[in-house]
Amino acid sequence: xxxxxxxxxxxxxxxxxxxxxxxxxxxxxxxxxxxxxxxxxxxxxxxxxxxxxxxxxxxxxxxxxxxxxxxxxxxxxxxxxxxxxxxxxxxxxxxxxxxxxxxxxxxxxxxxxxxxxxxxxxxxxxxxxxxxxxxxxxxxxxxxxxxxxxxxxxxxxxxxxxxxxxxxxxxxxxxxxxxxxxxxxxxxxxxxxxxxxxxxxxxxxxxxxxxxxxxxxxxxxxxxxxxxxxxxxxxxxxxxxxxxxxxxxxxxxxxxxxxxxxxxxxxxxxxxxxxxxxxxxxxxxxxxxxxxxxxxxxxxxxxxxxxxxxxxxxxxxxxxxxxxxxxxxxxxxxxxxxxxxxxxxxxxxxxxxxxxxxxxxxxxxx
Numbered sequence: 001x002x003x004x005x006x007x008x009x010x011x012x013x014x015x016x017x018x019x020x021x022x023x024x025x026x027x028x029x030x031x032x033x034x035x036x037x038x039x040x041x042x043x044x045x046x047x048x049x050x051x052x053x054x055x056x057x058x059x060x061x062x063x064x065x066x067x068x069x070x071x072x073x074x075x076x077x078x079x080x081x082x083x084x085x086x087x088x089x090x091x092x093x094x095x096x097x098x099x100x101x102x103x104x105x106x107x108x109x110x111x112x113x114x115x116x117x118x119x120x121x122x123x124x125x126x127x128x129x130x131x132x133x134x135x136x137x138x139x140x141x142x143x144x145x146x147x148x149x150x151x152x153x154x155x156x157x158x159x160x161x162x163x164x165x166x167x168x169x170x171x172x173x174x175x176x177x178x179x180x181x182x183x184x185x186x187x188x189x190x191x192x193x194x195x196x197x198x199x200x201x202x203x204x205x206x207x208x209x210x211x212x213x214x215x216x217x218x219x220x221x222x223x224x225x226x227x228x229x230x231x232x233x234x235x236x237x238x239x240x241x242x243x244x245x246x247x248x249x250x251x252x253x254x255x256x257x258x259x260x261x262x263x264x265x266x267x268x269x270x271x272x273x274x275x276x277x278x279x280x281x282x283x284x285x286x287x288x289x290x291x292x293x294x295x296x297x298x299x300x301x302x303x304x305x306x307x308x309x310x311x312x313x314x315x316x317x318x319x320x321x322x323x324x325x326x327x328x329x330x331x332x333x334x335x336x337x338x339x340x341x342x343x344x345x346x347x348x349x350x351x352x353x354x355x356x357x358x359x360x361x362x363x364x365x366x
Contacts, residue, residue: 002029003348007185009033010087011068013097014041016141016167017125017201019064020174021181022095026067026356027344033087034068037075040361041065052358053337063341067356070363075106084108088116093181097125100135110196119194121184123177127169129200144169144201153212153225157232168208169201176204226279229253233278235285236261239314246297250288252310261309265291 007030011022019034019041026032034041043061052062071087074080088094094113096103103109103124110122127144128134134147145151145168151161177199184195209217212230216222225231232238236253250261258274273284292300297313304311315323326332333343333355341355 002027002351005029007031007092008090009093009095010035010084010091011095013095013125015043015097016064016170017173017177017199018095018097019043020171021123021125021177022068023064023066024174024178024344024346025093025181027353028346030093032068033091034065034070034359035073035075035084035087036070036361038072040070040072044361050339051337052335052339055358055360057339057358059339062339062358066335066341066358068359070359070361072362075108081107085116088113088120091117092119092121092185094120094122095125095177095181096123099138100124100126100130114194117194119188119192121181121188121194121197123181123197123199125173125177125199125201127200128202130198134202139201141167141169141201144205148202148205149209149213149216149222150205153223153228153231155225157226159225169205172204172208173199173201224279229278233281235281235288236274236310238285238288240289240292242292242297242300243294244296244298247314248292248297248300249312249314250310251312254310257309260307261311264307 004025005028007025009022009025009030009032011018011032011034013019013022014036022030022032022034041061043064044058046058046060048059049056050059050062051057052066071083073083075084088108094117096108104112110124113120113122124130126135127139128137139147142151142164145154145164146161148169150168151164154164155161177197180197180199184197188194212228213223223231225233227233230237234253236250236258239247239249241247250257253274255271255275258271259268262268262271262274267287270284270287273281276284295303300311301313320326321332331343333341333353335341335355335357337357339358343353343355347353
């Protein structure tokens with residue numbers, strides 16, 4: 001019995017933010033009914049594939065939709081709408097990620113769904129929210145990051161923005177939507193009333209900049225990566241190349257780490273620079289670049305093993321997933337029917353977790 005056993009979720013979302021929200025609920029025992037068009041969630045077709053429960057599934061789709069039931073409905077038909085209304089009547093949560101206005105045209109906007117289930121918790125996920133000048137602007141994660149300012153500091157040494165390695169706007173919306181849904185369910189227990197949640201990827205991501213964009217938030221200039229302590233302007237929060245063309249990082253700017261490393265390297269004369277403002281640590285950074293390029297990544301891992309410094313090798317995903325830490329924490333789990341899942345980050349002490357089955361299109365979770 002998971003923490004959310006007894007909660008029924010109707011999930012019309014596709015791709016990433018909505019499915020991330022609802023899989024976290026399914027992982028905790030909620031009954032999630034995934035309503036799909038005849039072609040299915042487009043994530044079903046995204047390579048690579050693996051064998052889950054005897055069938056080939058997209059690894060992406062499997063990891064974001066395990067434990068759900070799949071129902072195929074044509075929501076433009078009267079039969080499909082009637083079936084969805086039946087599902088809504090017994091639901092606690094309704095999640096959708098269409099462009100603003102689509103659900104109203106289909107007859108399943110919040111007011112329409114509320115008329116069927118008065119205490120429904122209804123969550124709409126979109127790029128820019130249900131109102132505002134950008135509400136109808138098409139966008140996936142990177143466009144949201146670009147318009148929110150984040151891509152401007154996701155740049156290389158020459159200042160050119162690069163494609164981000166993580167879909168932060170998507171993930172922020174999934175986490176924000178989950179938090180809002182759970183808050184609304186707690187509130188419903190007290191008041192008996194449901195809630196409408198307008199969850200925008202843009203709004204969800206924006207608070208993530210408070211530690212780097214303080215000057216702009218306060219009305220001043222935009223941050224520049226080369227002058228920011230957490231974005232590349234500090235020697236002890238920096239990426240360094242090694243002799244074998246691999247990379248390592250120093251990931252902690254506390255002065256105790258700087259002292260420990262510079263003492264070991266015999267360069268305490270550079271210690272004051274570790275406390276200099278970001279963007280003014282060039283001499284220290286140059287020394288560290290020259291130092292790290294003298295050994296291979298593996299040699300540096302060994303060298304740092306007995307030193308209290310926030311250091312790490314830069315691993316690719318194969319190396320990261322094969323590392324002992326993954327096994328020790330139980331973070332990569334094989335399903336009973338095959339296929340591997342990344343375990344949920346939310347796991348409760350004393351409770352076992354196993355991945356739910358991956359639903360075939362329109363075949364429930366059985």
